Amino acid sequence: MASSAVEYASVTVNGGGSCCKKTGPGYGTPLEAMSGPKEAILYTTCVYSGTGRQKPDYLATVDVDPNSPTYSQVIHRLPVPHVGDELHHSGWNSCSSCHGDASASRRFLVLPSLVSSRIYVVDTQKNPKAPVLHKVVEPEDIAQKTGLAFPHTSHCLASGDILVSCLGDKEGNAEGNGFLLLDSEFNVKGRWEKPGHSPLFGYDFWYQPRHKTMISSSWGAPAAFTKGFDLQHVSDGLYGRHLHVYSWPDGELKQTMDLGNTGLIPLEIRFLHDPSKDTGYVGCALTSNMVRFFKTDDGSWSHEVAISVQPLKVKNWILPEMPGLITDFLISLDDRYLYFVNWLHGDIRQYNIEDPKKPVLAGQVWVGGLIQKGSPVVAEDEDGNEKQFEVPEIKGNRLRGGPQMVQLSLDGKRLYVTNSLFSAWDRQFYPEMVEKGSHMLQIDVNTISGGLVINPNFYVDFSQEPEGPSLAHEMRYPGGDCTSDIWI
Helix, strand or coil: CCCCHHHHCCCCCCCCCCCCCCCCCCCCCCHHHHCCCCCCCEEEEEEEECCCCCCCEEEEEEECCCCCCCCCCCCCEEEEECCCCCCCCCCCCCCHCCCCCCCCCCEEEEEEECCCCCCCEEEEECCCCCCCCEECCCCHHHHHHHCCCCEEEEECCCCCEEEEEEEEEECCCHHHHHEECCCCCEEEEECCCCCCCCCCCCCCCEEEECCCCCEEECCCHHHHHHCCHHHHHHHHCEEECCEEEECCCCCCCEEEEEEEHHHEEEEEEEEEECCCCEEEEEEEECCCCEEEEEECCCCCCCEEEEEEEEEEECCCCCCCEECEEEEEEEECCCCCEEEEEECCEEEEEEEEEECCCCEEEEEEEEEECCCCCCCCCCCCCCCCCCCCCCCCEEEEEECCCCCCEEEEHHHHHEEEEECCCCCHHHHHHHHHHHCCCHHHHHEEEECCCCCCCEEEEEEEEEECCCCCCCEEEEEEEECCCCCCCCCC
């Protein structure tokens, strides 16, 4: 397994200076993070927006300590002050990128609201099990100073600032998208990218400072995706298929990679955690390909399909073929395994990526989807034989929806999964989940030879919430994780 897969020099701040001392937040290296404390709680954004329930979204604290009497239960709920926000992704004010800064602290969780364009800041330090609202960045302030709206991904920077991708202008046009910069007090500083260097579409991003590069991905125009998915909108050019390569940290758009028809709707993007590496992956949802990007000998960037999930021929569905729909993925901190979900097919996959060019399937488990036994939708093989997938009940509960957001424990042994994508899309593809609520599962991971098994004792039920069934989305640990921490 090889710790040798992630060997590199001591971390430095802003590309220079003395070695970071272990006085700031996070960890000095990804391998050091793997020896961090076992998670006891996690936070997950929960949504009422778009469900028909006129209640505010909230941040749930979930007990994930198997020795606790409230194991696999929601132990606290922090409702936000407004209705209709659509909480979605989240990020920390400070992470391992600030490890050398003794004054920095991983204290505030940043919660962008994808529909209302508000950004909530939550204080987790006073009582980690019961966080409190610290500040609200209002959409009017963001729009007035930057023209941006529909905030999505947030990452902390070594400078103390916070960078947030925004998917359009306040009218929902993709042309208005770009990157919002907040200072350490969560005041709007302006746009990060240089004038005239905004991407074609916005979504996720990841930066790799040793290569002086940030790369962002492309979902689509908010005016289109907020209404649900319409395949015609893809043909109309309202969804993306590009990666945008920026110089870091100065925000100059250096290159746009067209992924073509094999890379439609590229969503989550990750570099390898080893900050010396010049390769990573992006999950392309509609074409269900995992695309690897990498630096070439001349310093430019290129791409190739590394993993392809074939569409399934189906009956009793809206189309004759069903894509897997890769909506989320992550990479273990030792850069050994990659995990991704197929939201429509219903499976989670584990690939060995010790050779990043040639991923090898190491584990697979079915945790929902549209083709599970008992569903009206059936798949057909090449000979016309019908098939459906066996999905177990967990603690007596049928698994609704499909796997969507994933989070991995620091040691790589436990994978947590929720099943809400975006309320408008949830309602379109999994109306029963919107009606009855979503859930959280935990998958036990074999980190030696590969393999995934559902933990039969862990089931967080969001169907019985005090304000009615809700939709659980992204998850975060108080001590950091492999989708928020970046090493410099």
